[in-house]
Amino acid sequence: MAQTTPNHTQTVAGWAAHDSSGNITPYIFKRRENGVNDVTIKVMYCGICHTDLHNVRNDWGITMYPVVPGHEITGIITKVGSNVENFKVGDNVGVGCLAASCLQCEFCKDSQENYCDQIQFTYNGVFWDGSITYGGYSEMLVADHRYVVHVPDNLPMDAAAPLLCAGVTVFTPMKDNNLLESPGKKIGIVGLGGLGHVAIKFGKAFGHHVTVISTSPSKEKEAKELLGADDFIVSSDPKRMKVGKRTLDFILDTVSAQHSLGPILELLKVNGTLCMVGAPDKPIELPSFPLIFGKRNVKGSMTGSMRETQEMMNVCGKHNITCNIEVIKPNQINEALERLARNDVRYRFVIDVAGNSAANL
Numbered sequence: 123m124a125q126t127t128p129n130h131t132q133t134v135a136g137w138a139a140h141d142s143s144g145n146i147t148p149y150i151f152k153r154r155e156n157g158v159n160d161v162t163i164k165v166m167y168c169g170i171c172h173t174d175l176h177n178v179r180n181d182w183g184i185t186m187y188p189v190v191p192g193h194e195i196t197g198i199i200t201k202v203g204s205n206v207e208n209f210k211v212g213d214n215v216g217v218g219c220l221a222a223s224c225l226q227c228e229f230c231k232d233s234q235e236n237y238c239d240q241i242q243f244t245y246n247g248v249f250w251d252g253s254i255t256y257g258g259y260s261e262m263l264v265a266d267h268r269y270v271v272h273v274p275d276n277l278p279m280d281a282a283a284p285l286l287c288a289g290v291t292v293f294t295p296m297k298d299n300n301l302l303e304s305p306g307k308k309i310g311i312v313g314l315g316g317l318g319h320v321a322i323k324f325g326k327a328f329g330h331h332v333t334v335i336s337t338s339p340s341k342e343k344e345a346k347e348l349l350g351a352d353d354f355i356v357s358s359d360p361k362r363m364k365v366g367k368r369t370l371d372f373i374l375d376t377v378s379a380q381h382s383l384g385p386i387l388e389l390l391k392v393n394g395t396l397c398m399v400g401a402p403d404k405p406i407e408l409p410s411f412p413l414i415f416g417k418r419n420v421k422g423s424m425t426g427s428m429r430e431t432q433e434m435m436n437v438c439g440k441h442n443i444t445c446n447i448e449v450i451k452p453n454q455i456n457e458a459l460e461r462l463a464r465n466d467v468r469y470r471f472v473i474d475v476a477g478n479s480a481a482n483l
């Protein structure tokens with residue numbers, strides 16, 4: 123049990139990977155005492171994001187082991203610091219990807235702290251006190267209140283957990299591209315996984331025509347009947363891809379693996395935009411012809427700010443948007459990660475950290 127940071131006196135039980143095998147085992151570690159700006163959270167649920175898989179396996183070459191993953195956290199506040207006014211003991215709250223930022227740069231001052239160049243993440247980051255951050259695969263979390271949001275009362279804490287990353291990551295580019303209040307656009311979602319399935323729900327809630335572009339024909343029925351997609355294109359079907367040419371205003375690419383953007387860009391109208399949120403470890407192929415012949419735009423987006431995260435939670439509360447989840451016990455994390463790697467999840471695993479769900483009774 124590594125412990126070198128002063129004031130990290132609280133012993134916490136969690137689950138960590140110790141090397142690039144990605145194998146997760148129980149892990150006891152220390153967290154800081156609850157500071158004046160902090161809240162302490164009893165973790166109830168934590169979603170398993172594909173980013174957790176990238177990190178435990180060191181896909182991006184940046185993992186600091188041992189890593190306690192988890193940035194789709196819901197829980198209950200058990201303690202608040204003396205400077206904290208907007209949370210109280212007993213509140214249902216969520217923590218997403220962000221743990222700290224500089225609080226002073228143009229982005230922090232403009233509520234875009236997710237683009238602060240000193241941004242630190244909920245796990246595999248370095249907090250202000252120099253300690254390595256540990257995420258939500260753990261029973262308790264201490265978080266600065268500026269990086270915590272309220273979970274609306276009507277949302278179940280388990281199916282709301284993945285909203286903290288998957289939800290805000292797809293909400294923000296839609297907002298950024300004026301899709302929240304301009305219904306009737308044709309949008310495409312590439313990759314029907316954790317991020318993709320929430321993106322369909324937002325797209326429909328905002329009144330758009332939603333087309334899924336997928337490598338998995340087996341997902342078509344559910345995409346349409348369960349999630350509300352209007353159309354479904356299997357990307358390996360050249361005929362369907364041809365019919366779809368120049369039909370979409372906006373595409374959100376959530377794919378976790380290397381792929382070519384060429385055929386996908388062809389689906390955009392002239393001047394259309396593709397926003398990349400998927401984070402494959404190898405460069406994606408970006409041929410110039412579909413770009414220049416259609417005057418098309420390619421951009422990226424990184425999670426969302428805290429203000430956008432709260433806005434997204436409120437929108438989910440209003441429209442009753444939650445995630446389609448498979449709840450697992452902590453001792454099933456490795457199996458879940460294996461299944462996620464095999465693209466075998468409908469559509470998000472959520473760890474029942476506190477042992478509350480029926481499956482654990």
Ligand code: NAP
Nearest residue numbers: 172173313314315316317336337338378379400401424425
């Ligand atoms: P996920 O649940 O595994 O979904 C990814 C989907 O991509 C799969 O369901 C699959 O959809 C498709 N896919 C997988 N392998 C593919 C391949 N070889 N070729 C084409 N399509 C493939 O993952 P997720 O949790 O949604 O995360 C997706 C990506 O977003 C990850 O790279 C993650 O790190 C990244 N991410 C980024 C941010 C950000 O801030 N930008 C935030 C969270 C996550 P089909 O079966 O439909 O093809």
Ligand code: ZN
Nearest residue numbers: 171173287288
């Ligand atoms: Zn994530």
